[in-house]
Amino acid sequence: MSEFSPIFIYLVMSPLVSLIPLGLPFPFASNSSTYPEKLSAHECGSDPSGDARSRFDIRFYLVPILFIIPDPEVTFSSPWAVPPNKIDPFGSWSMMAFLLILTIGSLYEWKRGASDRE
Numbered sequence: 001m002s003e004f005s006p007i008f009i010y011l012v013m014s015p016l017v018s019l020i021p022l023g024l025p026f027p028f029a030s031n032s033s034t035y036p037e038k039l040s041a042h043e044c045g046s047d048p049s050g051d052a053r054s055r056f057d058i059r060f061y062l063v064p065i066l067f068i069i070p071d072p073e074v075t076f077s078s079p080w081a082v083p084p085n086k087i088d089p090f091g092s093w094s095m096m097a098f099l100l101i102l103t104i105g106s107l108y109e110w111k112r113g114a115s116d117r118e
Contacts, residue, residue, distance in 0.1 A: 062114055069109075073102050 080087070080095050 066109060066114060069102065069106060073099070 076098060077095070080091075
């Protein structure tokens with residue numbers, strides 16, 4: 001049982017560490033209905049204009065889509081951060097293949113002009 005105690009401590013402490021900061025402000029919060037300015041709609045201090053459900057240009061969505069590419073690279077590169085004598089050749093070459101695929105994808109997007117601003 002003692003070998004599982006760190007896991008149990010982690011399972012108890014992690015919800016506490018995340019839920020306490022979420023619930024701590026509620027006893028100190030004031031009633032928002034006392035401030036009518038907070039209940040009004042606003043856009044940067046001016047009255048709203050136009051429809052909120054208007055269509056966005058597709059280039060608006062390209063920025064977050066293109067931002068997703070470095071995320072798996074960082075995530076899957078972290079196991080590579082071990083001493084070089086601990087990595088076997090299969091691990092090293094699989095990481096090189098992964099980085100090659102990401103590089104080819106990035107070069108393809110760059111060549112197609114996906115990140116160009118107009």
